[in-house]
Amino acid sequence: xxxxxxxxxxxxxxxxxLPSFAGKYLLYMTIHILLLSVFALGxxxxxxxxxxxxxxxxxxxxxxxxxxxxxxLVIPSLLMxxxxxxVAGGIAALILGYLCVRHxxxxxSMLTLCFGMMIYSIAWxxxxxxxxxxxxxxxxxxxxxxxxxxSIDMNSMGNYYYFVLVVSLIAIFxxxxxxxxxxxxxxxxxxxxxxxxxxxxxxxxxxxLLSFTIAGLYAGLAGSxxxxxxxxxxxxxxxxxxxxxxxxxxxxxxxxxxSGPIVGTILFYLIKDIIVRFTQYWLIWFGSIVVLLVLVxxxxxxxxxxxxxxxxxxxx
Amino acid sequence: xxxxxxxxxxxxxxxxxSAADDIDLQIGExxxxxxxxxxxxxxxxxxxxxxxxxLVDSGKxxxxxEEITHLPIHKRVKKGICRSFQIMNIFPKLSxxxxxxxxxxxxxxxxxxxxxxxxxxxxxxxxVEKLLNEIGLTDKKDLAAGTLSHxxxxxxxIGLAMAPEPKLLFLDEPTAGMNPVERVKVLENIRRLSKxxxxxxxxxxxxxxxxxxxxxxxxxxxxGQILADGKPDEIxxxxxxxxxxxxxxxxxxxx
Numbered sequence: 001x002x003x004x005x006x007x008x009x010x011x012x013x014x015x016x017x018l019p020s021f022a023g024k025y026l027l028y029m030t031i032h033i034l035l036l037s038v039f040a041l042g043x044x045x046x047x048x049x050x051x052x053x054x055x056x057x058x059x060x061x062x063x064x065x066x067x068x069x070x071x072x073l074v075i076p077s078l079l080m081x082x083x084x085x086x087v088a089g090g091i092a093a094l095i096l097g098y099l100c101v102r103h104x105x106x107x108x109s110m111l112t113l114c115f116g117m118m119i120y121s122i123a124w125x126x127x128x129x130x131x132x133x134x135x136x137x138x139x140x141x142x143x144x145x146x147x148x149x150x151s152i153d154m155n156s157m158g159n160y161y162y163f164v165l166v167v168s169l170i171a172i173f174x175x176x177x178x179x180x181x182x183x184x185x186x187x188x189x190x191x192x193x194x195x196x197x198x199x200x201x202x203x204x205x206x207x208x209l210l211s212f213t214i215a216g217l218y219a220g221l222a223g224s225x226x227x228x229x230x231x232x233x234x235x236x237x238x239x240x241x242x243x244x245x246x247x248x249x250x251x252x253x254x255x256x257x258x259s260g261p262i263v264g265t266i267l268f269y270l271i272k273d274i275i276v277r278f279t280q281y282w283l284i285w286f287g288s289i290v291v292l293l294v295l296v297x298x299x300x301x302x303x304x305x306x307x308x309x310x311x312x313x314x315x316x
Numbered sequence: 317x318x319x320x321x322x323x324x325x326x327x328x329x330x331x332x333x334s335a336a337d338d339i340d341l342q343i344g345e346x347x348x349x350x351x352x353x354x355x356x357x358x359x360x361x362x363x364x365x366x367x368x369x370x371l372v373d374s375g376k377x378x379x380x381x382e383e384i385t386h387l388p389i390h391k392r393v394k395k396g397i398c399r400s401f402q403i404m405n406i407f408p409k410l411s412x413x414x415x416x417x418x419x420x421x422x423x424x425x426x427x428x429x430x431x432x433x434x435x436x437x438x439x440x441x442x443x444v445e446k447l448l449n450e451i452g453l454t455d456k457k458d459l460a461a462g463t464l465s466h467x468x469x470x471x472x473x474i475g476l477a478m479a480p481e482p483k484l485l486f487l488d489e490p491t492a493g494m495n496p497v498e499r500v501k502v503l504e505n506i507r508r509l510s511k512x513x514x515x516x517x518x519x520x521x522x523x524x525x526x527x528x529x530x531x532x533x534x535x536x537x538x539x540g541q542i543l544a545d546g547k548p549d550e551i552x553x554x555x556x557x558x559x560x561x562x563x564x565x566x567x568x569x570x571x
């Protein structure tokens with residue numbers, strides 16, 4: 001336990017010190033890692049804790065990204081953009097989730113896939129609002145400010161990195177508290193045996209909807225990080241292939257551990273970054289490696305290390 | 317002794333098979349009732365209908381004179397009806413302690429608490445300890461429920477059904493697959509709780525020894541209809557019941 005706290009502290013210190021020695025590219029990559037971590041952690045609240053596999057999370061990610069972009073184009077305030085992204089992602093998840101959570105297993109997955117693609121086609125066709133296939137361009141990286149109190153310029157990559165880091169850490173901490181709370185335990189119960197939870201006097205549907213909405217809030221938050229970073233948002237963000245990213249990294253890291261999605265995300269970017277240096281057909285290689293890792297590390301990389309490697313090290 | 321639950325012409329057909337055929341039934345407060353009947357008589361279906369697992373085709377169900385026919389499961393539980401399952405229904409990946417925390421949290425309306433860590437919900441944890449003590453699983457509370465022996469899992473199942481502190485508790489074959497020692501433990505629990513008038517028990521059981529020694533009242537089901545209903549002595553004398561159980565004549569002699 002003490003070792004775990006020490007490692008966590010060291011990691012956070014490392015992340016805080018990163019801009020002092022890292023170049024722009026590494027910071028850019030780390031922002032992407034944080035972004036996908038938040039996205040995948042929210043997704044895993046559904047998969048690992050509630051037992052629902054959603055293929056439509058990119059839809060809520062895109063809603064968050066577009067909402068944040070729209071706000072930033074009108075009001076140059078980073079905080080407003082982030083809040084808009086979170087709220088929009090949550091509301092979209094609440095509405096569509098209401099229709100999805102009456103089903104489970106494959107039926108739920110197919111419904112989320114459909115609704116996700118519906119958001120994709122809206123982003124594609126509703127030219128007046130979304131800019132169609134051009135997307136929204138020229139989104140400013142607005143300063144982080146509360147008028148009259150303080151204002152921090154975000155033009156340097158380092159400052160924006162700190163913003164994303166702090167917001168992500170807060171979000172991750174809150175989610176950690178959620179999964180270790182009574183609500184989190186009840187979700188795990190729903191995953192293992194719906195009927196038994198119903199006979200504890202709990203409305204399965206409402207709890208699933210709440211879990212779905214929280215996942216939507218996290219997808220929206222992750223989405224809101226993107227426009228200020230890339231200065232543009234485009235419809236492929238909502239495509240189902242983008243929904244596969246959190247699925248993949250979560251399976252890689254492990255669905256039954258809290259840190260699984262984070263570890264999976266780091267591996268994802270490491271592998272991707274190395275392969276693209278050698279070949280443009282990186283997806284083929286990447287796919288093969290993921291298949292291999294999932295086969296070798298059953299239950300995910302994290303479980304493999306905590307249950308197989310760690311006891312070995314302890315003994316010697 | 318007040319009336320707890322009442323059904324009016326409750327009917328459920330699966331295709332052409334009648335699982336419940338216009339059943340009129342009353343269950344009184346504090347009367348330990350057993351439901352018996354040959355395989356396929358509709359015992360489990362009756363429990364499913366009363367607890368909300370399956371909805372009725374027609375007819376009405378009242379609990380404390382309030383209609384509950386169309387209420388979903390969780391609302392019936394909040395009113396005071398709970399059950400255990402014939403087929404094991406626990407949370408296998410969670411520890412025994414966590415298993416019991418889920419219904420106790422719900423009972424104390426703390427399931428939606430999403431930020432305070434579980435271990436700081438002391439009132440919940442005290443109640444769970446008490447329940448563990450009652451079902452005799454205190455020393456196994458940290459084990460994953462799926463790793464328990466069959467008998468212990470049955471005990472946990474009963475603990476889970478008792479946790480919401482229901483007024484009316486259906487136990488579907490509570491002692492199936494238990495060894496004699498565990499069986500006695502469970503039956504003592506049921507007898508004691510029934511005496512203390514905390515809950516009214518309705519039990520589906522195949523073991524006639526248990527049924528006749530424990531029950532205040534026995535209901536015999538056959539093809540979705542109530543064949544006989546009365547005190548254990550009356551049921552023993554009933555000719556119709558003997559006919560249905562003809563193949564088990566020896567069994568009856570023993571009783």
